[in-house]
Amino acid sequence: MLDWKWAREHPEVVEESLRKRGMEPELFRELVGIDERRRSLQQEVDALRAERNRLSKQIGQYKREGHDPSQLLAEVQEISEKVKELETLLKEVEEEWKAKLLLLPNLPHESVPVGRDEADNQEVKRWGEIPAFTFQPRPHWEIGEGLGIIDFERAAKIASSRFAVLWKAGAMLERALINFMLDVHTQKHGYTEVFPPFLVNTQAMIGTGQLPKFYEDLYHCQDDLHLIPTAEVPVTNLHSNEILREEDLPLRYVAYSACFRREAGSYGKDVRGLIRQHQFNKVELVKFTRPEESYQELETLLQDAEEILRLLGLPYRVVVLCTGDLGFAAAKTYDIEVWIPSQNRYREISSCSNFEDFQARRANIRYRLKNGSLGYVHTLNGSGLAVGRTLVAILENYQQEDGAVIIPEALRPYMHGMEVITPQFEVK
Template sequence: MHDIRFIRENPDAFDAAMTKRGRGPEASRLLELDTARREATARLQELETTRNTKSKLIGQAKAKGDDALFNQLRAEVDTLKSQMDEAATEQAKADEALRTELASLPNLPMDDVPEGADENDNEEVRGWGEPKEFAFAPKDHVAIGEGLGGLDFEAAAAMSGARFAVLKGQLARLERALAAFMLDMHTLQHGYSETSVPLLVRDEALFGTGQLPKFSEDQFHTTDGRWLIPTAEVPLTNLVRDAIHAESAFPMRLTAHTPCFRSEAGAAGRDTRGLMRMHQFYKVELVSIVKPEESEEELERMTGCAEAVLRALELPYRVMLLCAGDMGFGARKTYDLEVWLPSQNTYREISSCSNCGDFQARRMEARFKREGEKKPEYLHTLNGSGVAVGRALLAVLENHQNEDGSVTIPAALRPYMGGIEVLKP
């Protein structure tokens, strides 16, 4: 959510940021709505003041026994009450109109976010590891998984439809091992607090993190009016909603391993095969909630925590700074981690780490009060994948495959696999 006072004071800067986001100028339209809201508020306050004045005069007229004046004032107050009801309705409509428009606009990109329209304009920041040179034609993860007897799309499709998978035996254990390994790394080494959260949330929670109302088609809605979470970012970030917190509570760093559910409306192309883009998948999420002056440094820290996972799994990757046109709705700045996939001979996203500034906090009314200060401030929120479990699994299968169809387990994962070093067909 945007601060209308900032727009009022910096209309040109706001329009420049929206233009960078690929939208037209927005400030003039928003300020017209703001003017209408302020005029409606002033009208209501004026009527309230007049009513209060006349209400006092009613008491004085009654005390003097002036029945004519008393009746006249009562009639005037009744008329004012009716006018106030109408004014309150107009104020509510004007307030909702402005709020709806402010809620529909994406976050403002930070100054160092590159301009651009899509992924072709993203900038590589750094890379790690060299893609392995295979002495044979590498298989994709679907062929590897099916060869291991642990990946079954047909059974999943029979019971659930497309974009679901059944993992069995060795692969089911590998999926569990990856999640446990990531949680241990983030809690024991990186200082995140493990959290178990609801998988069903109300409208307010998805509005708070920016998925509603704009992206309702990408979510699964239940018959009782709740939503399946698209990521643990939603419940984790909403833990601080509708409250004023003590300064000492921050930085707050949280992690959770959950299933995630996405309708993938309109998704098509090469990702329809395999585990890249599923309706249900597992992810280890990272969320940081910090004071405003800490968020830029926290984004670098969070990205480094996700990178550490990929290095431990011996997976070549690169870090991409997303351009303004490719960032998510709620982000001010985003780094994508892209892992190397031999079967596609390219890098593909496995983690996205974003600084949302106070954008989500305003939607959630999540604030804190500095020690010795009276006025509360909005918190800054960040989120990132630490990392997507399914994509980590397919990356391990492809990067560590052998010619005989077996897969070598990275050393960091072996304690979580009961000491198994190789998955064999």
């Protein structure tokens, strides 16, 4: 959430930032009004409590001096009833204010380009050569089904659409990618590996900004638990309600998890294939940093995610999201988009974001400076990478005319030396 004291003192900045996001500032103005009422009620309650305390002391003095305190007692009783009434009203106003504050998005960083939607995102760089095929490249679902390594029909039978079963070499490739990514990030980039729960409570979802905004996109379970849409949620909340030491920052974590998304707003999008699934695997990078270091850490986070694609020899580009396409909790985001030959375009495979102190305030993650004062950390995260989309990119970019798929050299040690996937792995 926003630093409300700062936001209240800089309303013009907040309103202009919201307009850059494509939002009118009505919610913010409503919050300002509720906050003014909240503070007015608090002042009234405080004044009444002070008067009650003054009268209570006077009652004691009256008793010691032998005077009749009945009039004062009646006044104290009347004030107590008024305080109780106002405290109830204050609690209601505070709850309304807190609930609406959770719906206010983060403000874009000054370096984020202003734009309406993804068409206004700005390309930062490209890497790799787009493959030139002597045949018409096939989509990954045709490649996978032809090799017998991807099965959508059986997945729909046991679950529903937007699920897949991976067989033999397909399952091996998925597992190889997970282990490869984890090894690169832990052994080369210095991240600490974490294996988190795949279910989290409501407060964890609030902490990273999934709730209440994205309720319809989540799978909700019993006992106040929700299936995670990304490992960002459990890993970021590992330090909720904690005070970290300044000398320990930055903290860098990497986690594999399955991810679960209802894709409530994606009707008709990427209906076939693995691009948009209800369940998918991802390797996530999460950082906790000092505020003054967070944007440099964003650049290194981006580089760490990019290197996975470079090692796999997959062509990609990087775009910086404009204000209108920026995620709810992010202050700045880079998207990495990998080349998908069958679609003749780049598709998102990673988002690397700096949330500044937006998530830290929601999850109460602070750090103690060397001078003893407390501050909120900045949190960052990025996909390092989305495993299913990486598998898609490998199948399509390394496809051969005879239907086989070459395995990138970097993955071969994780595939028991296998160099090519051929139809011999077809499930009978």
